[in-house]
Amino acid sequence: MTETIETTHSFKPNFGPEGLIPAIVTDQRSGDVLMFAYMNEMALEETIASGIGHFWSRSRGKLWKKGEESGNLLKVIEMRTDCDQDVVWIAAEVLGDGVACHTGERSCFYRRVVQANRPGGAVLEFADLPQPKTMPAKTTPV
């Protein structure tokens, strides 16, 4: 069978037109999405080499070691890519205070989208994510 991007064992991340690949970060214990950011090639390489999440800050135009100042580093427990190799998913443990969002929330996704009473309308509702469930830790490092 001809090898395709979907079947290959070669890691060939597709960085897209701006040289960036989307990166989803979830809590390795609860499965909750903690944050979403972009990586350039350097950020991805640093993340793989160090086991600590690095991203590309589009607003600051520079490599961004998440949590470098706050201590809330992202320890990579497992990294995966999707069928097309144009997204990466990191299951992480948040070090320090366990806070992933710059607002001080554990996750950036602290608001639920709920239907409003007008047609097509939706509003946001602040809603904590459930506490981390006791799930067996994944043990395979990057």
Next chain:
Amino acid sequence: MTETIETTHSFKPNFGPEGLIPAIVTDQRSGDVLMFAYMNEMALEETIASGIGHFWSRSRGKLWKKGEESGNLLKVIEMRTDCDQDVVWIAAEVLGDGVACHTGERSCFYRRVVQANRPGGAVLEFADLPQPKTMPAKTTPV
């Protein structure tokens, strides 16, 4: 306090330069990331109105009701947005065969990125995600 995009109850999704917002879909039971796609305004509205995941197919340039042909529709259990309102996260139940990826895998993220023996090198390893854990179902609909 002045209301900001981070503190508002107003849903003001930021669709980005191409009119698209990234959408992360996780399995509402296991927390595993199932797929990643983009929504335009119409896809987001349809998703909220119907409770079934709709996206914008960039390759086909059209609205894409995921699973319309296969029956593997995404039933939205909960939708969230992040601090900047430029990403949406959908916790979903996959209907039909429970398959979210066009390759036939349950999740698009069926390969792990693992370090190779050469400096900076990484390869992919096919690795099933753990079976869905028995977690209490979230009950708040969109």
